[in-house]
Amino acid sequence: MNKVYKTGQVHILGAGSIGSLFGFHLRKAGVPVTLIFRNKEKSARFKEWGSRVGILDNYGKNQEAGETENIVEFEGGFGVLDAPELGGTASCVSESNRIEKLLVTTKAFDAVAGIARIYPYLSTNPEIMLLLNGMGVLEKVETFFKNEGREKYPRIYVGTTTHGCMPLQQEFSYSHTGFGSCHISEYTTGHPQMELGDSEFVASMISTGLNTGYVPKRTMDTLLLKKLAINAIINPVSALANCKNGLVFAKADSVYPALIPELGAEISRIIKRIPGIETKDEFSAENVIRYAFETSQSTCNNDSSMKVDYDRGNRTEIDYINGYFLKLGEEYGVDAKINRMLCKLIKE
Ligand SMILES: NC(=O)C1=CN([C@@H]2O[C@H](COP(=O)(O)OP(=O)(O)OC[C@H]3O[C@@H](n4cnc5c(N)ncnc54)[C@H](OP(=O)(O)O)[C@@H]3O)[C@@H](O)[C@H]2O)C=CC1
Numbered sequence: 324m325n326k327v328y329k330t331g332q333v334h335i336l337g338a339g340s341i342g343s344l345f346g347f348h349l350r351k352a353g354v355p356v357t358l359i360f361r362n363k364e365k366s367a368r369f370k371e372w373g374s375r376v377g378i379l380d381n382y383g384k385n386q387e388a389g390e391t392e393n394i395v396e397f398e399g400g401f402g403v404l405d406a407p408e409l410g411g412t413a414s415c416v417s418e419s420n421r422i423e424k425l426l427v428t429t430k431a432f433d434a435v436a437g438i439a440r441i442y443p444y445l446s447t448n449p450e451i452m453l454l455l456n457g458m459g460v461l462e463k464v465e466t467f468f469k470n471e472g473r474e475k476y477p478r479i480y481v482g483t484t485t486h487g488c489m490p491l492q493q494e495f496s497y498s499h500t501g502f503g504s505c506h507i508s509e510y511t512t513g514h515p516q517m518e519l520g521d522s523e524f525v526a527s528m529i530s531t532g533l534n535t536g537y538v539p540k541r542t543m544d545t546l547l548l549k550k551l552a553i554n555a556i557i558n559p560v561s562a563l564a565n566c567k568n569g570l571v572f573a574k575a576d577s578v579y580p581a582l583i584p585e586l587g588a589e590i591s592r593i594i595k596r597i598p599g600i601e602t603k604d605e606f607s608a609e610n611v612i613r614y615a616f617e618t619s620q621s622t623c624n625n626d627s628s629m630k631v632d633y634d635r636g637n638r639t640e641i642d643y644i645n646g647y648f649l650k651l652g653e654e655y656g657v658d659a660k661i662n663r664m665l666c667k668l669i670k671e
Pocket residue numbers: 336337338339340341342359360361362365428429430431433436437438440454455456457484485486487488489625627628640
């Protein structure tokens with residue numbers, strides 16, 4: 324059995340596309356996983372379904388072909404947090420079974436409220452890994468734990484991923500449409516930086532086979548900005564143009580050819596004004612557009628996470644993505660008019 328089998332339970336807050344994808348591969352690597360659903364109805368449906376998650380490995384293949392075939396499932400392999408805050412009974416949350424390792428894969432705007440809800444079940448020094456798009460969540464999570472009266476001190480990791488995953492019609496089943504990578508770093512303040520391999524949680528994530536690695540914080544800062552730029556191009560355009568990631572550039576070109584070049588140039592101007600960004604060449608307009616193009620192709624069959632929400636009439640992460648560039652633009656004196664327009668169009 325895999326070495327990581329002995330590591331503690333990983334709890335996943337946000338068992339949607341990305342949470343289920345990582346949960347599935349953690350289980351495959353022998354890591355015990357408990358999913359945390361929003362309410363007891365969903366948790367009951369999951370148990371009735373056999374506590375399994377289905378993943379269709381569909382990268383590089385035609386999305387239309389055999390969608391419901393070849394879904395690999397983890398039969399009865401997942402625990403479910405059954406806590407009163409979530410409408411359950413807390414039967415599985417004893418003193419000795421507090422949440423030690425929490426993977427947060429909610430949307431950016433749900434993260435803090437979700438953590439607050441399960442706060443009573445966290446151990447005193449939990450490890451919390453934020454694996455979500457957009458910027459600004461880390462600061463909010465830090466503020467939450469620093470609030471007066473809180474007596475839990477988490478070790479915090481931040482991750483970013485370019486895997487593409489989207490829901491299938493069958494609940495608890497997802498299509499892994501784009502095989503990307505995942506990078507993780509530690510952002511705990513007031514603690515020495517860890518060395519690779521220092522954390523069983525990080526080791527478990529690396530064991531997933533999802534092309535996951537640990538990087539130093541400096542590298543991660545750059546990766547997070549790159550991913551923000553990628554999402555600021557692919558996500559709103561795919562939602563507004565109603566297309567899969569692979570068609571974002573062609574659709575934008577046919578409707579408004581200047582959109583992506585102007586957006587890329589605007590993002591580049593903003594990022595270059597951020598003090599301390601050493602790798603300014605990496606953020607030339609040309610490179611920003613290239614990163615987005617490459618990700619649109621490696622996840623060509625994916626519906627971006629923003630498109631999924633936009634189509635369903637749900638709240639989107641626009642404020643944490645293009646809205647974040649808007650805020651940076653205001654701070655550094657760059658008129659972020661294209662980002663402003665995209666925020667407005669997505670919210671209309
Ligand atoms: N999908 C993709 O291809 C990629 C997504 N990302 C990023 O990953 C993050 C997750 O995206 P994605 O997986 O697509 O989103 P999903 O909407 O599929 O998943 C988010 C999940 O969080 C759950 N949730 C929200 N609040 C709570 C709560 N309080 N308690 C328990 N569960 C909660 C939601 O539950 P409910 O369904 O009940 O609302 C939902 O299942 C986002 O930041 C996204 O931008 C990054 C790379 C690729």
